[in-house]
Amino acid sequence: MDKTARIWEISKGLCIRVIYGLSPQLCIRFHPVNNNFLSVGNANKEITVFNFSTGRVINKTVFDNEVTAMDHDHTGLLIFCGDAQGCVYTVSMNSHTGVLSRSHRNRNGSKRKSPVTTVQYRTFSLLARGPVLLTFTRDGSFIFF
Structure with missing residues (x-):
């Protein structure tokens, strides 16, 4: 909530990178293929892709509400994210350039606009017999896609 994303070296308990934003940073994910990309969702209705090594902004895209949760697919070509009003978005990402x-x-089908708190992608689910996206909202709703 202090408008930063902090990367820690757990074994030493040291903060090794601080990335400063203009609004609270609400969710963060490393890219699953390109270790130099860090995706951050924020209260300013954006996902920003940072270069992990330099801390510089590579690309960003704007949404309708605060980005409250996100996950990458296993290839890194897609980001799934949820917002403060219960919407779920799919975002394409170029794994070489970071362009979104x-x-x-x-x-979600509910008339309530509860913030998405968790987004999780899996390549295979026995229930769906294929890829599945699970979301959870603050009001306790589970939604499978």
Whole structure:
């Protein structure tokens, strides 16, 4: 909530990188393939891709509400994120350049607009017999895609 994303070296208990934002940083994910990319969702309705080594902004995309949760697919080509009003977005990401493009928005079926607190992607689920995206909202709703 102090508008920073901090990277820690756990074994030594040292903060090794501080990335300063303009608003509270609400969720963060390392890219699963390119270790130099760090994706951060924030209260300013953005996902920002940072170069982990330099801390510089590579790209960003804007959403309708605060980005409260996110996950990458295993290839790093997609980011799934949830916002403060219960919407779930799919964002395409170029794994070489870090360029983002928003591709799909899905609102949960509930009339309540509860913030998404968890987004988790799996390549295979026995229940779905294929890829599955699980979301959880602050009001306790589970949604499978």
